[in-house]
Amino acid sequence: MSELTLEPGTSTPGRHASDDVVLRVSDLAVRYAAGRGAAVTAVRGVSFDVRRGEVFGVVGESGSGKSSICNALMRMLPNSARVEATGVEFGGRDLLSLTDKQMRGIRGTEIALVPQRPMTSLSPTTPVGQQLRWYFGDSIDDSDVRDSLARIGLHSVLGRLDNLPSRFSGGQLQRLLIAIATLTNRPSLLLADEPTTTLDATVQAQVLKLLLGIRDTLGLSIVYVSHDLGVIAQICDRVGVMYGGRLVEVATTSDLFHRPQHPYTKALLGAMPARWTPERGRLSTLRGTAAGANRATGCPFAPRCALADARCTEEMPAVLGDRTSMVRCHRVEEAT
Amino acid sequence: MLEFMVRRTLNAILVLWLVVTGMFFLLRLAPGSPVNSLPPAVAADPLARAAYEAEHGLDQNIFIQYFDYLFGLLRGDLGTSLYDGTSVMSQIASHLPVSLELGGLAALLAMVPGFLLGCWTATRRGSWSDGAVRVVTVLSFSVPAYWLAVLSLVFIGQRYPDMLPTAGGFVRFTEDPIANLKVMLLPALVLGLSTFALVVRSIRAALIDVLSFDYVAFATAMGMPQRQMMKRIAIRNAIIPTLTVVGVLLGGLVSGTVLVESVFQIPGLGQLMVTAFLRQDYPLALGCSVFTAMIFLGLNLVVDALYFVVDPRTRTSTQRRTAPVMA
Numbered sequence: 001m002s003e004l005t006l007e008p009g010t011s012t013p014g015r016h017a018s019d020d021v022v023l024r025v026s027d028l029a030v031r032y033a034a035g036r037g038a039a040v041t042a043v044r045g046v047s048f049d050v051r052r053g054e055v056f057g058v059v060g061e062s063g064s065g066k067s068s069i070c071n072a073l074m075r076m077l078p079n080s081a082r083v084e085a086t087g088v089e090f091g092g093r094d095l096l097s098l099t100d101k102q103m104r105g106i107r108g109t110e111i112a113l114v115p116q117r118p119m120t121s122l123s124p125t126t127p128v129g130q131q132l133r134w135y136f137g138d139s140i141d142d143s144d145v146r147d148s149l150a151r152i153g154l155h156s157v158l159g160r161l162d163n164l165p166s167r168f169s170g171g172q173l174q175r176l177l178i179a180i181a182t183l184t185n186r187p188s189l190l191l192a193d194e195p196t197t198t199l200d201a202t203v204q205a206q207v208l209k210l211l212l213g214i215r216d217t218l219g220l221s222i223v224y225v226s227h228d229l230g231v232i233a234q235i236c237d238r239v240g241v242m243y244g245g246r247l248v249e250v251a252t253t254s255d256l257f258h259r260p261q262h263p264y265t266k267a268l269l270g271a272m273p274a275r276w277t278p279e280r281g282r283l284s285t286l287r288g289t290a291a292g293a294n295r296a297t298g299c300p301f302a303p304r305c306a307l308a309d310a311r312c313t314e315e316m317p318a319v320l321g322d323r324t325s326m327v328r329c330h331r332v333e334e335a336t
Numbered sequence: 337m338l339e340f341m342v343r344r345t346l347n348a349i350l351v352l353w354l355v356v357t358g359m360f361f362l363l364r365l366a367p368g369s370p371v372n373s374l375p376p377a378v379a380a381d382p383l384a385r386a387a388y389e390a391e392h393g394l395d396q397n398i399f400i401q402y403f404d405y406l407f408g409l410l411r412g413d414l415g416t417s418l419y420d421g422t423s424v425m426s427q428i429a430s431h432l433p434v435s436l437e438l439g440g441l442a443a444l445l446a447m448v449p450g451f452l453l454g455c456w457t458a459t460r461r462g463s464w465s466d467g468a469v470r471v472v473t474v475l476s477f478s479v480p481a482y483w484l485a486v487l488s489l490v491f492i493g494q495r496y497p498d499m500l501p502t503a504g505g506f507v508r509f510t511e512d513p514i515a516n517l518k519v520m521l522l523p524a525l526v527l528g529l530s531t532f533a534l535v536v537r538s539i540r541a542a543l544i545d546v547l548s549f550d551y552v553a554f555a556t557a558m559g560m561p562q563r564q565m566m567k568r569i570a571i572r573n574a575i576i577p578t579l580t581v582v583g584v585l586l587g588g589l590v591s592g593t594v595l596v597e598s599v600f601q602i603p604g605l606g607q608l609m610v611t612a613f614l615r616q617d618y619p620l621a622l623g624c625s626v627f628t629a630m631i632f633l634g635l636n637l638v639v640d641a642l643y644f645v646v647d648p649r650t651r652t653s654t655q656r657r658t659a660p661v662m663a
């Protein structure tokens with residue numbers, strides 16, 4: 001963990017500050033059919049903006065709906081899923097009202113995705129070089145493309161292009177996938193759904209560095225999904241905190257870590273092992289589980305929140321703030 | 337890879353030997369004798385019987401007969417028929433091509449449309465056409481082949497008699513290809529139907545599995561067109577599990593020819609074998625069994641070799657296994 005710092009500021013918020021919004025998600029909901037007419041609500045009422053050159057983090061525990069958001073943006077949800085939104089604007093178009101054909105034209109070209117499991121994301125039976133050719137076309141033979149691949153540490157891969165993916169390490173493959181996702185068509189938005197969870201800490205740090213480097217040179221925007229606050233702190237400019245399918249807080253990374261507002265955000269920070277020091281005593285853990293939070297009519301966190309009262313369980317708090325930073329909590333609302 | 341294939345081949349030879357030995361002794365231990373199927377003048381006369389047995393070496397110790405047969409086999413000599421004294425090898429040589437044609441035709445009619453239909457329904461999962469194909473395939477492999485054979489004989493044979501290889505009227509492919517294919521079509525369809533259904537089911541299941549894998553999602557996320565994705569990635573990976581099923585199915589086609597040839601009166605190896613067994617014609621029955629086993633084992637070897645073609649991982653993994661030995 002030596003390379004992981006928790007201090008926000010590794011990337012300065014506002015460095016790419018300009019108000020042009022690349023992605024504007026308004027009131028997104030995702031539901032999965034769960035057989036016999038029943039439905040599971042995975043995401044509801046989610047709104048956020050991603051600006052040019054910004055790394056927007058999405059953090060939340062398992063099952064909070066992070067992947068559902070990514071897949072909804074890519075329009076790659078299974079057939080059992082239904083997506084609703086007031087709007088998902090990207091580059092002046094509403095992604096949800098595009099035809100399938102138009103959407104295929106956007107995938108990989110304007111919005112790219114870095115997968116979570118690099119080891120299984122390339123076809124296992126085709127040599128890596130052949131697969132690079134699928135995506136890069138014949139430009140894979142150009143020296144400048146090869147140079148940029150070599151520059152991100154893919155030397156050894158370029159020397160063994162006739163090998164199958166199984167012959168490479170997870171770190172090599174993840175760098176390769178990032179290269180494919182970002183360099184083939186220079187997309188303006190990159191969705192990264194926990195791209196480093198299967199990698200060890202050092203390799204993870206290298207991959208994060210690579211992502212930030214590419215963000216800087218290409219000026220692309222990144223939606224970075226993770227349940228690891230340490231990683232979020234390292235690379236994000238702004239962060240959205242998910243709980244039970246709802247976005248409960250959005251703040252700049254620095255604000256989130258120094259002045260968390262929502263009780264869930266506070267609990268999340270309190271449960272970070274890296275924040276633990278012997279003087280603090282026991283590592284705080286959250287009581288209860290998130291089960292059923294996605295069905296709650298009120299605040300999804302209410303059942304586990306020490307500050308919750310009857311109103312919290314009945315009524316979902318309104319958005320306090322704007323699209324750049326907001327919190328949804330009755331307690332915070334009352335305090336202001 | 338070479339090492340693997342050599343091992344597989346040696347294995348096949350061992351199995352073949354076991355088949356020969358097993359069949360040889362089972363035939364001899366079975367009650368009855370080939371002499372019984374001779375004309376009554378011979379069969380009822382003890383002297384004539386003894387002379388016949390001596391002539392064909394049937395009076396010798398069974399183990400001596402066994403080793404005689406085995407050494408003959410190694411020289412490619414399968415002996416002569418006890419019934420009419422013709423060479424077993426020449427009998428097989430005239431019947432085998434017919435069976436190979438029947439089996440090959442059935443395999444072709446089952447595998448090619450089965451493969452295409454399987455791929456097609458996998459991309460249309462849950463639609464009404466997928467449901468229709470499911471019903472058809474379930475019916476196809478639950479209908480017993482003998483029932484279907486008799487049924488088609490009765491119904492189609494009545495209306496289009498020239499679709500049937502009626503007794504004595506069988507035309508070989510070399511004599512008249514068109515007429516031959518005409519009479520082979522119906523038996524091949526009956527033989528291949530359940531294979532067709534199982535190919536559809538297995539390629540569909542394998543494809544649906546593969547379509548849910550990460551590498552398909554990544555290709556889709558990169559905007560690879562569906563057709564290309566199917567061709568380059570999905571089908572390529574789905575063929576591997578299907579190959580195992582295909583190996584088993586081909587074996588089923590080999591044994592299926594026996595039944596279909598008997599029902600449709602096709603002078604193939606299956607029919608020859610049945611007649612030989614009924615007459616207790618030891619050398620001919622054994623010769624037919626040996627050839628059937630050889631075809632069966634040969635097909636399995638081909639399927640094994642195909643694994644190396646479609647799954648490059650098997651190539652590298654055997655290399656890896658041998659690498660430390662050489663180092």
Ligand SMILES: Nc1ncnc2c1ncn2[C@@H]1O[C@H](COP(=O)(O)OP(=O)(O)OP(=O)(O)O)[C@@H](O)[C@H]1O
Pocket residue numbers: 032033034040041042060061062063064065066067068069078080227294
């Ligand atoms: N295909 C599906 N069918 C039915 N329910 C689903 C499906 N995919 C996800 N869900 C449900 O939707 C909710 C959100 O899932 P999602 O995968 O978006 O969570 P996540 O935040 O990405 O979790 P993780 O950190 O484990 O990846 C979960 O309750 C999950 O059970």
Ligand SMILES: [Mg+2]
Pocket residue numbers: 066067068193
């Ligand atoms: Mg997820």
